[in-house]
Amino acid sequence: MHYNSPQPTPAGALVFTTVLTRGPLSRVEIGELTGLSSATVTKATRPFLDNGYLVEEPAEDPSGRGRPRSPLAIRADREFFLGVKVTAAELIAVVTDLRAGVRATTRRPLPECTPEAVVPAIATLVEELLTEPGRRARVRTLGVAVSGDIDRATGVVRSSPFLGWTQVDLAAQLHAATGLSVLVENDVKALTAAERWFGSGLGASSFALVTLGTGVGCGLVVNGALVAGAHGVAGELGHVPVVPDGPRCPCGRTGCVEAVAAERAIVARASEVAGTPLTLAEAVAKARSGNEPLREVFAQAGHAIGLGLAALANLVGPERIVVSGEGLAAYDLIGENLRQTFTAHAFGAASRCTLELRPLSFEDWARGAAVVGIEALLSPT
Numbered sequence: 427m428h429y430n431s432p433q434p435t436p437a438g439a440l441v442f443t444t445v446l447t448r449g450p451l452s453r454v455e456i457g458e459l460t461g462l463s464s465a466t467v468t469k470a471t472r473p474f475l476d477n478g479y480l481v482e483e484p485a486e487d488p489s490g491r492g493r494p495r496s497p498l499a500i501r502a503d504r505e506f507f508l509g510v511k512v513t514a515a516e517l518i519a520v521v522t523d524l525r526a527g528v529r530a531t532t533r534r535p536l537p538e539c540t541p542e543a544v545v546p547a548i549a550t551l552v553e554e555l556l557t558e559p560g561r562r563a564r565v566r567t568l569g570v571a572v573s574g575d576i577d578r579a580t581g582v583v584r585s586s587p588f589l590g591w592t593q594v595d596l597a598a599q600l601h602a603a604t605g606l607s608v609l610v611e612n613d614v615k616a617l618t619a620a621e622r623w624f625g626s627g628l629g630a631s632s633f634a635l636v637t638l639g640t641g642v643g644c645g646l647v648v649n650g651a652l653v654a655g656a657h658g659v660a661g662e663l664g665h666v667p668v669v670p671d672g673p674r675c676p677c678g679r680t681g682c683v684e685a686v687a688a689e690r691a692i693v694a695r696a697s698e699v700a701g702t703p704l705t706l707a708e709a710v711a712k713a714r715s716g717n718e719p720l721r722e723v724f725a726q727a728g729h730a731i732g733l734g735l736a737a738l739a740n741l742v743g744p745e746r747i748v749v750s751g752e753g754l755a756a757y758d759l760i761g762e763n764l765r766q767t768f769t770a771h772a773f774g775a776a777s778r779c780t781l782e783l784r785p786l787s788f789e790d791w792a793r794g795a796a797v798v799g800i801e802a803l804l805s806p807t
């Protein structure tokens with residue numbers, strides 16, 4: 427690749443991240459925000475300016491007196507990043523710029539989700555996205571978001587129950603198929619990375635992202651860093667037990683949040699209550715039209731999630747919890763119980779944690795995968 431990377435030092439990564447998330451900023455402002463001396467800021471920004479990742483904006487001097495300031499800004503189109511979200515039924519891909527702005531997006535249904543089918547399908551999507559003039563020369567990283575237990579360092583999917591994958595060396599296979607540098611990350615962690623720099627997590631030193639859908643996922647940021655835990659399983663909110671002797675969870679235990687509040691759990695319980703098989707959409711429609719037993723199924727899901735969120739707030743004390751995901755489509759049916767239970771069980775100051783609920787598209791997940799590539803650009807050498 428005819429490409430010069432800035433190869434940042436730790437100070438360089440800090441300075442660049444500060445401009446990336448809060449810029450444009452003058453060198454003085456960067457110094458104030460990072461606590462670095464002006465000499466260190468000047469030295470740290472140099473490789474980014476030399477390689478075109480930062481640009482100096484025209485000097486401004488609002489007072490008309492003194493030395494004009496030249497704010498530093500990100501050159502968003504200096505490098506583009508590919509991100510792909512793999513679901514069991516579909517691939518969703520995006521191209522983002524350096525500020526995680528989505529420049530293009532495409533989707534492709536998956537007739538089957540074996541690695542043998544998914545790898546060539548991703549390679550085709552990548553080709554499609556790189557045909558835009560001028561793009562290929564500015565892309566070198568492909569981020570891939572997959573649910574399950576991922577070895578980020580080797581790019582191996584250790585286990586993905588939703589895809590039925592075990593020990594798949596996805597990064598190596600995709601590198602061979604595309605020639606790109608490939609990073610594979612757990613989908614919720616990828617989304618959390620995007621929220622931390624470019625979304626609701628911005629400015630919060632501690633926050634959590636909780637996703638509701640096929641499963642219940644959780645990404646945790648404490649003191650600005652994504653928490654992985656000693657065994658890579660930190661933040662398994664979906665498997666916090668909340669109902670004694672409750673329903674069986676796909677993980678093999680009983681009474682987990684996911685056993686009550688994941689989509690398949692809601693569908694199973696709703697079908698049982700209705701005495702006939704229902705899809706999620708049918709259960710939602712009937713509950714919205716006033717079917718009390720079905721409304722109760724959704725209320726119980728909201729209660730279980732509220733208990734899980736209260737446990738999270740009491741343990742970690744985040745400033746903010748963002749609840750998102752496909753499951754939020756039924757928010758009108760679960761939201762009230764979710765909030766009530768959270769408020770009732772969050773201890774003391776933990777209840778000051780802001781609960782933010784907002785929908786999320788599959789493109790957002792793919793964008794998260796692209797942000798994993800942006801992060802990697804800044805890994806200090």
Ligand SMILES: [Zn+2]
Nearest residue numbers: 665675677682
């Ligand atoms: Zn479980």
